[in-house]
Amino acid sequence: MGLALLFAIWLITLVSSYFFYSDTWQMLPLASVHGSAIDQQMRLTMVLMGVVFLAAQLGLGLFVWKYRDRGTGSATYFHGHTGLEWTWTVLTAILFVGLNLMGYNVWAANRFQGASPGALQVEVTAVQFAWYFRYAGPDGKFGRIQPLQADASQGNEAAIGLDQTDPASQDDIVTTVLVLPENQEVDALLRAQDVIHNFNVPAMRVKQDVVPGLLIHTHFIPSKAGEYELACAELCGLGHYKMTAMVKVVSREDFEKWMAERVAEKQQ
Amino acid sequence: MSEAHVETAVHAHTAPTGFIRKYIFSLDHKVIGLQYYFLALVAVFVGIFLSLLMRIHLMWPTASLPWIGEIKPETYLTLLTMHGTIMVFFVLTTAPQSGFGNYVLPIQIGAPDMAFPVLNMLSFWITFLSFAVMLAAFFVEGGAPLSGWTQYPPLSAIPSAGPGQGLGMDLWIISIALFCAASLMGALNFITTVLDLRARGMSLMRMPLTCWTWFVTAMLALLAFGVLAAAGILLLLDRNAGTSFFVPGGLMVTGVPIKHQGGSPLLWQHLFWFFGHPEVYIAILPGMGVASQVLSTFSRKPIFGYKAMVYAILAIAVLGFLVWGHHMFMSGLSPYSAFAFSVLTMAIGVPSAIKTFNWLGTIWRGRVRLASPMLFAIGFVSLFVSGGLSGPFLAQPVLDIYLHDSYFVVAHFHLIMGVAAIFGIFAGTYYWFPKMFGRMMHEGWAKAHFWLTFVGTYAIFMPMHYLGMAGHPRRYSELTQVKFLEPLMSLQHFITIAAIITIAAQFIFVFNLFWSMLKGKKASDNPWEATTLEWTTSTPPPHDNFGGRVPVVRHGPYEYSVPGAPRDYTMQDEEVEIAKH
Numbered sequence: 001m002g003l004a005l006l007f008a009i010w011l012i013t014l015v016s017s018y019f020f021y022s023d024t025w026q027m028l029p030l031a032s033v034h035g036s037a038i039d040q041q042m043r044l045t046m047v048l049m050g051v052v053f054l055a056a057q058l059g060l061g062l063f064v065w066k067y068r069d070r071g072t073g074s075a076t077y078f079h080g081h082t083g084l085e086w087t088w089t090v091l092t093a094i095l096f097v098g099l100n101l102m103g104y105n106v107w108a109a110n111r112f113q114g115a116s117p118g119a120l121q122v123e124v125t126a127v128q129f130a131w132y133f134r135y136a137g138p139d140g141k142f143g144r145i146q147p148l149q150a151d152a153s154q155g156n157e158a159a160i161g162l163d164q165t166d167p168a169s170q171d172d173i174v175t176t177v178l179v180l181p182e183n184q185e186v187d188a189l190l191r192a193q194d195v196i197h198n199f200n201v202p203a204m205r206v207k208q209d210v211v212p213g214l215l216i217h218t219h220f221i222p223s224k225a226g227e228y229e230l231a232c233a234e235l236c237g238l239g240h241y242k243m244t245a246m247v248k249v250v251s252r253e254d255f256e257k258w259m260a261e262r263v264a265e266k267q268q
Numbered sequence: 269m270s271e272a273h274v275e276t277a278v279h280a281h282t283a284p285t286g287f288i289r290k291y292i293f294s295l296d297h298k299v300i301g302l303q304y305y306f307l308a309l310v311a312v313f314v315g316i317f318l319s320l321l322m323r324i325h326l327m328w329p330t331a332s333l334p335w336i337g338e339i340k341p342e343t344y345l346t347l348l349t350m351h352g353t354i355m356v357f358f359v360l361t362t363a364p365q366s367g368f369g370n371y372v373l374p375i376q377i378g379a380p381d382m383a384f385p386v387l388n389m390l391s392f393w394i395t396f397l398s399f400a401v402m403l404a405a406f407f408v409e410g411g412a413p414l415s416g417w418t419q420y421p422p423l424s425a426i427p428s429a430g431p432g433q434g435l436g437m438d439l440w441i442i443s444i445a446l447f448c449a450a451s452l453m454g455a456l457n458f459i460t461t462v463l464d465l466r467a468r469g470m471s472l473m474r475m476p477l478t479c480w481t482w483f484v485t486a487m488l489a490l491l492a493f494g495v496l497a498a499a500g501i502l503l504l505l506d507r508n509a510g511t512s513f514f515v516p517g518g519l520m521v522t523g524v525p526i527k528h529q530g531g532s533p534l535l536w537q538h539l540f541w542f543f544g545h546p547e548v549y550i551a552i553l554p555g556m557g558v559a560s561q562v563l564s565t566f567s568r569k570p571i572f573g574y575k576a577m578v579y580a581i582l583a584i585a586v587l588g589f590l591v592w593g594h595h596m597f598m599s600g601l602s603p604y605s606a607f608a609f610s611v612l613t614m615a616i617g618v619p620s621a622i623k624t625f626n627w628l629g630t631i632w633r634g635r636v637r638l639a640s641p642m643l644f645a646i647g648f649v650s651l652f653v654s655g656g657l658s659g660p661f662l663a664q665p666v667l668d669i670y671l672h673d674s675y676f677v678v679a680h681f682h683l684i685m686g687v688a689a690i691f692g693i694f695a696g697t698y699y700w701f702p703k704m705f706g707r708m709m710h711e712g713w714a715k716a717h718f719w720l721t722f723v724g725t726y727a728i729f730m731p732m733h734y735l736g737m738a739g740h741p742r743r744y745s746e747l748t749q750v751k752f753l754e755p756l757m758s759l760q761h762f763i764t765i766a767a768i769i770t771i772a773a774q775f776i777f778v779f780n781l782f783w784s785m786l787k788g789k790k791a792s793d794n795p796w797e798a799t800t801l802e803w804t805t806s807t808p809p810p811h812d813n814f815g816g817r818v819p820v821v822r823h824g825p826y827e828y829s830v831p832g833a834p835r836d837y838t839m840q841d842e843e844v845e846i847a848k849h
Contacts, residue, residue: 001638001715008723009650016654016730025734025759026753027670042667049657056653059628064646067567069635074836076633076827080573084629085622089576096614100664107666128429129520138659141806147518148525161520194521195423196533198598199672202739202752207669211518211533212422216600231750233523233673233741235416237423237430238342243745253757 002068009061027258028203031228031249033183033221035205037106043149048099115187122178123189125160126181126197127152129158129239131230132160135173138263142189150193161193173262178221178230178247181255190216200233201247209234222249274607282402283811295385296811300392301371302704307396307779314403316771318351327764329746342431344745345414352417353440355481356547357447358399364554365489366395366454368696369482371704373458376476378467378819378841380508380812383460391453398446402708405539410434416743418544421514421536425506425528428521431762433777438507440731441500448497451489458486467801469648469821473578474840476800476825477571479556480578484585485550491589492546496768523716530642537599541592549588552652552684553581555692556623559648562695563627566642567634567799568836570826573626580619580626587616598672606665613663620656622651635829635836640714641798644695647722650687654726655683658733673743676736679729687725694721694777701781702795706808713780717773724770731759797837800825 018120019025030039042202067075115121123134123142130152136142143166150161156174163169190199192210199218208218232243250258284290294300324331325339325347332338339347370388372382382388405412409430415424420442427434462483466475475483502513506528513661514536517529564571571577593601593609625647636642655782656682663669671677703707735756747753747760794803801821804812819841831844838844 002636005643005646008719012723012726012730016733018728019734020737022493025756027737028739038670041664042661042670045661045664045667049660054658055654056624056628057650060650060653063628063631064636067631067634067636069568069637073635075568075635076572077829077831078572079570079627080576083388085573085626087620088625089622091464093615093618096621096660097611097618099660100614101609103664104664107603107607107610110666110669111606112424113711120778127520145579146738147520150520151523152520194519194526195426196420197428200673200741201578202670207598207672208771210521213532214534214600224680229750229752231741231752234344235420235423235743238340238345238414238745240345241341242749244750262383262656 002065006061006065009057009064009212010167010240013054013057013061017054020046020050029228029267030205031222031224032204034106034110035223037109040107041103044102047101048095052095056146065172092177108133113243114217115185117221119185119187121189122180122182122188123191124178124199124210125191125193126199126232126236126243127159127193128237129232129243130159131176131178131243132156133178133245134160134162135174135175135259135262137171137266139168139171143167143170143172171263171266173259173266175262176245178245179255179258180247180249182225182249182250183250185219185221187217187219187262191216195236196234196241197232197236198234199230199231201228203228207233222247224250225251280659283520287580288609293389295381295389297370297374297382297385298389298809299386299505299706301369303392304395305367306372306606307392307399308359308367311354311362312645315351315355315359315534316774317840318347318354320767320771322347322351323764323767324748325745327761328447329748336468336823341745342414345416345430345743346412346432347744349414349416350402350412353402353444355686356417356551357444358395358402360551360685361451361547362395363693364487364558364689364696365458365550366392368693368700369458369485369554370800371483372700373479374461374465374807375809375813376479376800377462377465377470378801378814378821379461379465380814382457383465387453388457391450392456394446394450394453397444397678398450400747401443402598405436405439405443408435408439410436413440418540419536421503421506421531421533422519422521422526425503425515426519426521426526429522438504441504445497445504447502448493448500450494450823455486455490457491458482459490460735461627462486467819467821469841474821474824476483476557477560477574477577477581478554478557480581481553481763484581485553488546488550488553488585488588492543492550495539496543499536499543499805502539503536507632519535519717534596534599534601536711538592539594541595542589544595545592546585546588548681548685549584551689552692555648555689556652557697558692558696558699559627561800562641562645562699563630563649564826564828565699566637566645568828569630569634570828572629573622574824576622577626580622583619584616587612587619591616594668597668603665610665614660617656617659618665620652622674624653624656630731635708639698640711640718641695641699641796642689643718643722644698644714647718648691648695651683651688651691651725654730655680655688658683670739671736673741675732675735675740675742678742682729682732687729694718699796700802701784702791703802703807703809705785705788706791707784708791708795709784709788710780717776718732718775720773721770724766724773727766728763729771731763735759747797751769759834763767773842788832797835799837799839801840804841
C-alpha cells in the first residue's frame with residue numbers, strides 16, 4: 001500500500017508538472033507590449049512554485065513508503081526542532097514576499113500611472129450582452145451620453161445613449177469591432193450600462209472589471225497586427241458566455257484609412 | 269492561562285427519554301453533531317448532483333436529460349450558483365466545524381457537553397431551516413438565482429437583470445441570513461466551551477490540534493458572519509425597500525431605466541469578501557486539525573512542532589482578515605491597495621507552508637500505518653500542497669490580470685476546498701466512526717473509495733489549471749462562442765468523464781457508512797490506539813461522555829512512542845511520568 005501510494009503521488013506529480021511546462025496548453029500568443037513582463041513573471045512563478053511542488057509531493061510520497069510500519073522498531077520520539085522551524089519559516093517568507101516584490105514593478109508600471117497624453121482614446125461600453133466602442137472623431141471630443149436613452153434597436157450610436165443634441169457627438173464613431181493601430185498606446189475608457197462586466201483581451205494581457213457608476217481607464221499598447229478575442233470575464237447574466245467582440249489590430253496606415261472611411265460615412 | 273474547571277451545572281439534566289427528546293430536539297452535543305453531519309451529507313449530494321449536471325451540459329450542450337429536460341444557459345448559471353452556495357455553506361462550513369466539532373470537542377477537552385446545550389440545539393434547527401429555504405428557491409417562480417454564490421450587484425440587486433433574480437434571489441438572502449444567525453450562535457458556544465469547560469490539566473497548550481482549529485474557526489465565524497448578514501440585509505433592502513446601497517444611478521437593464529441612485533457595487537464586494545475570505549479559512553482549518561490528529565496517530569509520533577502549529581493557526585486566522593482585497597484586484601480598486609493586499613496574501617502562505625513542513629516532519633521517522641483515516645490525511649496534505657501553490661500566482665495582481673475569473677481560479681479553490689477540505693471530512697469520518705457508532709467501517713471499501721477519489725479528483729481539477737493558463741474564462745454556460753476555447757474542448761471532456769467516475773465512487777462511501785452502522789465489525793474503545801481523551805471513554809460514549817468520571821489531564825495530546833513506555837501510546841490522562849523533551 002505504501003509503495004502504491006508513493007507511485008500514485010509521484011505519477012500524478014510528474015504528469016501534471018509535465019503538462020505545466022509542455023506546449024500542449026499554453027498562454028495565448030502575446031500581442032501587447034506590457035504583456036512580456038507579465039509573461040516573464042508568470043514563468044518565474046511557475047518555475048519557483050514548480051520546484052516547491054515537486055519537492056513537497058515527491059517528499060510526501062517517499063516518506064509514506066520509507067517510514068512504513070515494518071512490524072518492528074519504533075518511531076523516533078521528538079516534538080520538533082526549533083532551529084529547523086525558524087529556518088524554513090524565514091526561507092518561505094523570503095521566497096513568497098520576494099516573488100511578490102519582483103512582480104511589483106510590473107504592476108506599478110502598468111497601473112500606477114494612466115495613459116500618456118498622446119494615447120488613442122477609445123470609450124468601451126459594456127451592456128448585457130454586447131460591446132460597443134466609441135472613437136471621438138476629428139474633433140477629438142467625446143459627445144455627451146444620456147444613459148437612460150440607450151436603445152440598441154436604433155443602431156450603435158443609440159445603443160450607447162449618444163446624445164445627438166450635443167455638437168461634439170456629431171462626429172463620434174461607434175462600432176462593435178475594436179479596431180486599433182499597431183504600436184500605439186490605447187487609453188480605454190470603460191463604462192457599463194447595467195451590471196458589472198469585464199473587459200478581457202487575454203492575448204494582450206488586459207483585464208479590467210467594467211463597473212456601473214464608475215468610469216475606469218485601462219491602457220495598453222498592441223504590439224502585433226491580427227485579430228484577438230475580447231471575452232467578458234465577469235458573470236453578467238444569461239448571455240455572459242456570448243458577450244464577445246473582435247479586437248482588430250492593423251498597421252497605422254490601415255487604421256488611418258479605416259478611420260477616414262468611418263468619418264466619411266458619418267458625413268453622408 | 270489558568271486551567272479551567274468543569275462546570276457541573278452545565279449538565280444538570282439527566283439523559284433524555286423518548287424519541288423526540290433523544291433524536292430530534294436533543295440537547296446532547298453528540299446527537300447535534302451527527303444531525304449537522306447528516307445535513308451536510310444530504311447537502312453534499314445535492315451539490316454534487318448540481319455539478320454533475322453542469323459537467324454533462326458542458327460536454328453535451330444540447331442533451332435533454334430525463335425529467336430535467338434541456339439545460340438552458342440560465343439553468344446552467346443557476347446550477348453554478350446553487351452548487352457553490354450549498355457546498356460552501358451547508359457542507360464545508362457545516363460538517364468540519366459544526367459536525368465533528370460538536371461531537372468531538374467536548375469529549376476531547378474532558379467536558380460533559382458544550383457550554384450552551386439549548387443554544388446548540390437551536391443553532392442546528394436554524395441551519396436546517398436555512399437549508400430548507402435555500403432549496404425552496406429552486407421551486408418558486410423564476411427559480412433559483414443565477415448570479416454566482418458571490419452575488420455581485422447590480423446583477424443580484426435588480427430582479428429584471430436575469431431569470432431567477434426575483435423571489436429566488438430573496439429566498440437565497442433569507443436563507444443565508446438564517447445561516448449567519450445559526451453560525452454566530454455556534455461560534456459563541458464553541459468559544460465559551462473551550463475557554464471554560466476544559467478538564468483539569470487540559471491547558472490550552474495541551475489541547476489536541478483539532479480543538480485549536482475548532483476554537484479559532486469559531487472566532488473567525490464570530491467576526492465574519494455578522495458582516496455577511498449585514499451585507500445580505502442591505503441587498504434585501506435594495507431589492508425590496510427602494511434603498512440604493514449597491515446600485516448607482518443611470519442604469520438601463522433590458523431597455524428599462526432602473527430607479528436606484530447613489531450606490532456602489534464595490535461596497536458589496538468589500539463586505540462580501542471581508543466575510544468571504546475568513547470563510548475559506550473556516551472551511552479548511554478544521555480539516556488541518558484533523559490532518560494533524562490523524563497523521564500523528566498513524567505515524568505513532570508526536571505532531572512535529574506543536575507550538576508552531578498553534579501559532580500558524582493563529583497567524584492564518586489574523587492574516588485571513590487582512591487579505592479580502594485579493595478577490596478584488598480587477599474590480600476597480602486602487603492599485604496601491606492592491607499591492608498592500610497582495611503582500612499580505614503572500615504572507616499568509618507562510619503559516620500554511622509551516623503547517624505542511626510540520627506534517628511532513630510528523631511522518632518522517634515515524635511508523636506509518638496506512639489505515640483508511642491515514643490515507644485520507646495523506647491525501648489531504650498532497651491536495652493542500654497542490655491547491656495552495658496556485659495561490660502565489662493569484663496573489664500577484666500582475667498575474668491576476670491574466671488569471672482572474674479563469675479556470676485557474678476554479679482549480680485553485682476546488683483543490684483546497686472542494687477536495688482537501690472534503691478529504692479532511694473523510695479522514696474525520698473514518699477516524700471517529702468507531703467512536704460514534706461502536707462499529708468499524710469496512711476497510712476494503714474505504715480503501716477503494718480513497719483510491720478512486722484521490723486519483724479522480726486530481727483528474728478533475730489539475731487540468732483546470734491548464735484551461736486557465738490558456739485563457740479559459742469561468743462561469744461560461746456554453747463554450748461554443750469563443751474561438752480560442754476550441755482547442756480546449758478535449759480537456760473539458762476529459763474533466764467531465766473524470767467527474768462522472770469520481771462522483772460514482774462516492775456511493776461506495778455512502779454505502780459503507782450506512783452498512784457499517786448496522787453490520788460493521790464491533791469496535792473496541794480505542795481501535796486506533798490513540799492518545800486523546802475521546803479514546804479513554806467507552807464506544808459509543810455515554811450521555812455525559814465519561815460515565816460520571818471526571819478526567820484529569822496529565823500529558824500533551826500526542827505522546828506516541830515515548831521511550832521506556834510500555835506501549836507506543838500514552839493516553840492524555842494516564843498516570844505516568846514522561847520526561848520533558
